[in-house]
Amino acid sequence: MQRKTVQREAIQEVFRNSEHPLRLEDILAQGRLLVPTLNRATVYRNLKLLVEIGWLAQVQHPSLGTIYERADLAHHHHFHCNSCDRIYELPGCVLNAAATPEGFIVQEHEIFLSGLCPACVQPAP
Ligand SMILES: [Zn+2]
Ligand SMILES: [Zn+2]
Numbered sequence: 001m002q003r004k005t006v007q008r009e010a011i012q013e014v015f016r017n018s019e020h021p022l023r024l025e026d027i028l029a030q031g032r033l034l035v036p037t038l039n040r041a042t043v044y045r046n047l048k049l050l051v052e053i054g055w056l057a058q059v060q061h062p063s064l065g066t067i068y069e070r071a072d073l074a075h076h077h078h079f080h081c082n083s084c085d086r087i088y089e090l091p092g093c094v095l096n097a098a099a100t101p102e103g104f105i106v107q108e109h110e111i112f113l114s115g116l117c118p119a120c121v122q123p124a125p
Contacts, residue, residue: 008046010034012055021059021069021078021087061087062112077111083120 014030015022022030024043031038047068050056057071064080067087079088090113100106 007031007035007038007042008049010038011043011046011050015056015068015070019089021067021089023064023067023087027068059110063114077113079117080112080114081117081120082114083116086117088117 010031011027013034014027018026018030020026024040024047027047028038028040028043031043047056047058051058051068051071054071056068057073059067059069059078061067061078061080064087067078069089073089074091075093077090077093079090080086081088095109095111
């Protein structure tokens with residue numbers, strides 16, 4: 001019981017320390033720095049549980065597969081850097097009702113952007 005709690009705590013700590021949405025691989029790698037015995041099945045089980053209790057949100061990315069992020073974030077979109085492979089949250093939204101023909105009511109949308117992040121555009125000094 002104790003061990004299970006430690007592992008879940010480690011996964012939550014990974015998200016508290018990260019400003020980026022994470023893939024299972026990222027969570028596993030970063031979680032192992034905290035709890036070296038962490039394995040894929042445990043991480044997967046705990047992610048599922050954290051989604052169920054509403055602490056994490058699960059997003060299906062068209063090219064990266066499932067990504068996870070804190071559930072308490074305001075509406076935002078995702079940017080994937082093709083160079084460093086990081087996923088960024090882009091706050092805010094440029095889409096508005098004007099993008100929709102009359103008669104349509106938009107209830108949700110997803111936008112996935114990809115390209116180069118600022119760190120990759122600017123070569124290190
Ligand atoms: Zn980058
Ligand atoms: Zn939006």
